Amino acid sequence: MAVTEKESGTPRELPHLSDATLRDSAHMAGVEFGPKDAARIADLLVRTGIELVEVGMISGPNSKDADLILATHEAIGPERSMSLVMVRDREQVATALDEAERLGVRYVMLSIPTSEQHAVLKLGSPSLKLLSAVARAAISMAKDRGFHVTFSGEDGARTPKERLVPYVTDGFAAGADRFRLAETVAYLSPWQMEEVIGNITAIDGAEIEIHSHNMLGMAVANSLAAYRAGAEWISATVGGIGERGGNAPLAELLTSLRVIYGDTRFDLTRLTELSTIALRGSQLGDAFQSGPTTPHAFAYELPGQLTNPEAYETLAPDLLGNSRELRVRTRLTPALVEWALEDSGVNVDIEAFTPWLIERQERDGRPLLDRDAIRKAAIDYQSR
Numbered sequence: 001m002a003v004t005e006k007e008s009g010t011p012r013e014l015p016h017l018s019d020a021t022l023r024d025s026a027h028m029a030g031v032e033f034g035p036k037d038a039a040r041i042a043d044l045l046v047r048t049g050i051e052l053v054e055v056g057m058i059s060g061p062n063s064k065d066a067d068l069i070l071a072t073h074e075a076i077g078p079e080r081s082m083s084l085v086m087v088r089d090r091e092q093v094a095t096a097l098d099e100a101e102r103l104g105v106r107y108v109m110l111s112i113p114t115s116e117q118h119a120v121l122k123l124g125s126p127s128l129k130l131l132s133a134v135a136r137a138a139i140s141m142a143k144d145r146g147f148h149v150t151f152s153g154e155d156g157a158r159t160p161k162e163r164l165v166p167y168v169t170d171g172f173a174a175g176a177d178r179f180r181l182a183e184t185v186a187y188l189s190p191w192q193m194e195e196v197i198g199n200i201t202a203i204d205g206a207e208i209e210i211h212s213h214n215m216l217g218m219a220v221a222n223s224l225a226a227y228r229a230g231a232e233w234i235s236a237t238v239g240g241i242g243e244r245g246g247n248a249p250l251a252e253l254l255t256s257l258r259v260i261y262g263d264t265r266f267d268l269t270r271l272t273e274l275s276t277i278a279l280r281g282s283q284l285g286d287a288f289q290s291g292p293t294t295p296h297a298f299a300y301e302l303p304g305q306l307t308n309p310e311a312y313e314t315l316a317p318d319l320l321g322n323s324r325e326l327r328v329r330t331r332l333t334p335a336l337v338e339w340a341l342e343d344s345g346v347n348v349d350i351e352a353f354t355p356w357l358i359e360r361q362e363r364d365g366r367p368l369l370d371r372d373a374i375r376k377a378a379i380d381y382q383s384r
Contacts, residue, residue: 014263016233019045019250020211021278022055022068023084024242031241032329035071037277041238042072042081044274048254049266052082054109054235059086060095064331069103082107082150087138088122097145107148109180110138114167115155117311118184121304128163132170139174150178150209155311157183161199168200178207178233183222186215186245186314190225201230209233215245215297215314220256223248238278243305244312245297251275301328303335326374329366332358340374348378356381 022038025031033041042053055072056065063069065083072081083105085096093110100108112135113119116126123130135151142149151171153159159167168179179200188196193210201208210226210233212219223234240249251271257263298317300306309324317324326340334354341348357377361367369377 013232014257014261014265015227015231016051017049017253017266018052018054018082018209018233018235019050019237020054020235020247021045021237021239021241021250022053022072023057024054024237024247033068035067038068039071039075040277041274042075044270044277045238046076046080047267048270048274050250051080052107053080054082054084057084057086057111058096058099058103058105060092061099063099063103066099066103069105073104078104078106081105082109082148084109084111085138085142087112087134089134090137090141093138093141097142097147100147101145105147107150108142109150109152110135110142111152111154112138113155114153114159114164116163117158118155121308121311128166132167135167135171136174139171139176143175149176150180151176152180152182152211154182155184156181157187157193157196158185161196164196165199165203168206169203172203172205178209180209180211180233180235181226181231183210183212183219185312186213186218188218188222190218190221193222193225194229197226197229197231207232209235211235212248213242213245214240214247214249219246219248220252223253224256224260239275241278244299245314295325296327298322298324299327300324301326301331301336303333303339306336306339326369326371328369330358330361332361332369337374337378340371341378344375344378346375346378346382348381353378353381 021041022033025033038055045053053072053076056063056069069083083100085100085108087093087110113122114131119131120126123134139149139151153164153167156164171179181197197208197210200206208231210223210231212222227234234253236250236253237247238250240246254266254268254271298313305312306326326336328336332354334350337350337354
């Protein structure tokens with residue numbers, strides 16, 4: 001890998017880069033890429049110089065992202081791509097890894113909640129002992145099957161040192177290849193990020209990646225701070241696409257590396273084309289920006305995020321003159337419908353109404369639904 005002396009006078013390796021556009025976009029309310037766009041985005045990312053393209057989420061059999069994963073493999077090969085595998089318990093992980101094998105995935109990123117708040121929501125307990133046991137089991141299962149394994153600290157930025165360091169240590173002891181600190185909730189200043197990353201890069205054999213969110217507008221700054229503290233990988237997305245306020249935007253990150261570190265490894269001439277394709281494919285349009293004042297900043301399509309927003313939001317939307325909203329195309333569930341109809345005065349059988357609405361969505365070309373659109377559809381359903 002290239003080295004640089006520009007910033008500090010001391011040679012050090014420049015960071016590896018991964019891109020999560022084709023995975024984190026699935027968390028962004030109402031955004032969905034098709035296989036054709038996924039293949040083109042993946043190809044352009046590799047041509048730009050990105051080492052690893054993250055695509056899709058796998059939680060069990062018959063993954064909804066199977067077409068995206070297969071299209072990306074065809075475009076750039078499975079050795080240049082990585083897919084996220086949800087981790088909740090041993091049985092669930094086994095079925096998810098079965099699906100990953102079926103799809104030809106070679107690199108997996110095990111998504112594991114580390115903060116007490118997220119562990120309670122997703123693992124049912126804040127116990128560090130349980131958290132480490134779940135992580136060790138998942139990592140061992142994946143390594144036994146021959147996967148390259150990155151394991152995450154979901155909501156890692158809010159995970160205290162006395163909880164995070166033992167967890168990361170246990171994960172590497174179980175055979176993991178890399179650890180990703182996910183700043184799921186934008187929370188840290190760059191100098192705080194340096195301290196957090198420094199705590200875990202001190203672990204023997206630790207290879208660390210930073211995945212920062214941009215609600216405070218510091219995702220690039222925090223990514224560079226993590227690199228200064230010893231992180232070897234930085235995760236970004238095209239245009240900053242990602243849930244809520246977005247992620248570290250790739251163009252800003254690459255240009256920062258060029259200006260600050262003299263990094264000439266990347267073909268920056270492809271960035272505008274990448275952004276155009278990504279924003280068109282996501283149907284966000286040219287007006288998309290990252291940060292807390294956008295319409296997408298507090299929009300969700302996952303029921304758990306709507307019912308537990310305090311677990312995901314740096315600040316409440318009303319403090320910024322913004323509002324919380326549901327936006328969904330094909331990932332509609334009864335839980336989302338129930339949230340949309342709450343306090344609306346519209347009473348329907350949600351279990352019967354939801355498949356009716358899904359069928360209508362497919363018939364109408366999958367338009368974007370928000371809370372008002374779901375309520376109007378429920379009224380139409382009542383008046384049939």
